[in-house]
Amino acid sequence: MPPSPLSKSDFETLSHFRYQLRRFLRFSEEATHRHGITHLQYQLLLHTRGFPDREWATVSELAERLQAHHHGVVSLISRCEKLGLVQRQVGRNDRRAVEVHLTPKGNDVLNALAGQHRDELLKLQGIFRVPGADELDAGAGTGKR
Template identity: 30%
Template structure:
């Protein structure tokens, strides 16, 4: 096993700390925080596949609790991005769908998100981008094995 005091370990730890400090995963995307963006995209994908989604379906897809999704839906509804409707097959269930404004905002946010990663690929180049993707996948596997042995 590698020594935690080794130069490689210190360099890796420093890189992880720097990466976390950038807060890139917390930055707004086209004016919406990452959790709102994820809900919008999930609804968009869900309605592309079938009819409108229930809050429980959105929460399952995002691996978060229904109350968390409900809070986000409330904010998005207030901004006119989503609308609720009663499920005709189950009057107790509420379906969520994007409004036309919601579709437009989701596409703008997705475009901004894609531009960020396209910029990273331009910055690193194709080969280093591919290497980074492979290494990050291995990092994910390593930490996943630690958490779920």
């Protein structure tokens, strides 16, 4: 059975979600720019420190988290390394792997920015939310297509 067509309400819900997402991303771009880094560099720092159960991540893990190609992440790491934000280390379990660790400077920048991002997310509580199936199916069976 083909999916049912979207209703006007579905389009409005999807539009509102994308609008709120874009507002948050713009905030992030401006905040990172004020700290002298790009939003991608911030995301690299965040995913490195935020990797589950440890304080570092491999290049492959960061590529997955950033949804980017391996070679692009290697270039991003190199730029962060030149800024003194991260350092590479040979993998402790697999010497072919490269571990990415934050430097003290990287931690300082991340702490400042992550605090601002947390505060901005808290301001968006109740405004920025993922629409549920009940909202996206709002026009189903009502003839409002």
